[in-house]
Amino acid sequence: MNGEVHSHLEESIRPYIDLIDTLRTVGIHKDLSLPTIVVIGDQSSGKSSVLEALSGVALPRGSGIVTRCPLELRLKKKTGVNWKAVLTYNKKTDESVNFAGPIKPSKLASVKAAQSTHNEKKIEFTDPSLVEKHVATAQNELAGKGVGICDELITLEIMSPDVCDLTLIDLPGIARVPVKGQPEDIGKQIKRLIMTFIGKHETINLVVVPCNTDIATTEALKMAQEVDPEGIRTVAILTKPDLIDKGTEKNILAIVHNSVIPLRKGYIMVKCRGQQQINDEISLEEAAQIERDFFQNHDYFRCLLEEDKATVKSLAIKLTQDLVDHIKDKLNNIQLNQQEKAEERISEQFKMENRIYTQDPIFLKILSEIRNETFSEKELPVFDKLCTYSHMLEAFYEIVVQRMADQLPLMITFYMLQETAQLLSIDIMKILEKPDVHELLSEDSDVSRRRKDLRAHLNRLTAAAEEINKFFN
Structure with a gap:
């Protein structure tokens, strides 16, 4: 040829x-x-x-x-x-x-x-x-x-x-x-x-x-x-x-x-x-x-x-x-x-991270272990004054490696939560469509009376506590 x-x-x-x-x-x-x-x-x-x-x-x-x-x-x-x-x-x-x-x-x-x-x-x-x-x-x-x-x-x-x-x-x-x-x-x-x-x-x-x-x-x-x-x-x-x-x-x-x-x-x-x-x-x-x-x-x-x-x-x-x-x-x-596709995957990643865990506590924990010091979230804006960037990068990449290992269960958890939320919304809508929804949402008369009595009791006790405090002050 x-x-x-x-x-x-x-x-x-x-x-x-x-x-x-x-x-x-x-x-x-x-x-x-x-x-x-x-x-x-x-x-x-x-x-x-x-x-x-x-x-x-x-x-x-x-x-x-x-x-x-x-x-x-x-x-x-x-x-x-x-x-x-x-x-x-x-x-x-x-x-x-x-x-x-x-x-x-x-x-x-x-x-x-x-x-x-x-x-x-x-x-x-x-x-x-x-x-x-x-x-x-x-x-x-x-x-x-x-x-x-x-x-x-x-x-x-x-x-x-x-x-x-x-x-x-x-x-x-x-x-x-x-x-x-x-x-x-x-x-x-x-x-x-x-x-x-x-x-x-x-x-x-x-x-x-x-x-x-x-x-x-x-x-x-x-x-x-x-x-x-x-x-x-x-x-x-x-x-x-x-x-x-x-x-x-x-x-x-x-x-x-x-x-x-x-x-x-x-x-x-x-x-x-x-x-x-x-x-x-x-x-x-x-x-x-x-x-x-x-x-x-x-x-x-x-x-x-x-x-x-x-x-x-x-x-x-x-x-x-x-x-x-x-x-x-x-x-x-x-x-x-x-x-x-890339934008869609990145968006999903952010949703998973926001819904399942936050980054700052994880970063603080890893950084504290590396530096053998204790850091709090209040110190986040001034990390660069407290430690070297090499330690910060080390902490960051340790998190990256762990997240890569956790990616599959993370995705499974994310989609399970998403699916559960959708199913829950559907079930709630079905309940609201039923003819007896008013009966389901209404409160029993005895329970309602008892709740009102307890609320009034709480209001009286609260008012009394305020008056006593005024007296002693």
């Missing part, structure tokens, strides 16, 4: 993609939706073949559900660097870092496992043939061995001089009928997972559709239309053009030219390696040339080459530019949303 993106674009597009990748790595996507490309398609639509052609590596493929966890594919074009990959995901249980299955001694030197956090597994390797094995092992660990799915994200970062600068997320293929070992609602599970990604306005939906099927009945395109009815952020890839029935070529061309189901970002047709070519060990470079020859010699589809609406190369360039344009458009919104 060498030269898939023009060199003059590389320096301008990479920083934008790196920024979003970094934001996703630190977990901002849990609070804010980030611009990304999501790949969806029915089972056996050719989705894995498209990703393989873009990335230059063999991903898990076959019949049934092949992608069982969301797979984030980060492609980074780096010249002068040998091929390298890093696979990361959050482990479920085992703290140790293992290799994905048995690895031959000859390949052991090209693999290095590392652990970056307490629950993250990271595997670095330099052999492209190990990608499929590592991804499959990660899926088995997260989704279990078999045919189940999981919503935990697996990230595969590939650095090579022969890939395009692009980041996209591959989702499980849409299943219609459960196979042996799958739950009856597997189809609903997959659709629910897909909807959590494609429903976000920051997402570009990349829909993979085989040319030899009726595009109007494709489940993936139907789902994309539900969340993007105007087709503003949907791109369609037409695969398997060599399998269409003769006589339907003009119908396919009408689709590509946006005359059937209009999409703002349009259609691109590709011809990827088939299973027979893989069995024949046809390389990706050879497959790219075969693809170009196919379109060049096709009576109907030749025109798509001139229009940049055919071949994986055109697809790579289009997706990269679309993603960068999308990021530029959404960056300002991300910044504003992040600022609002």
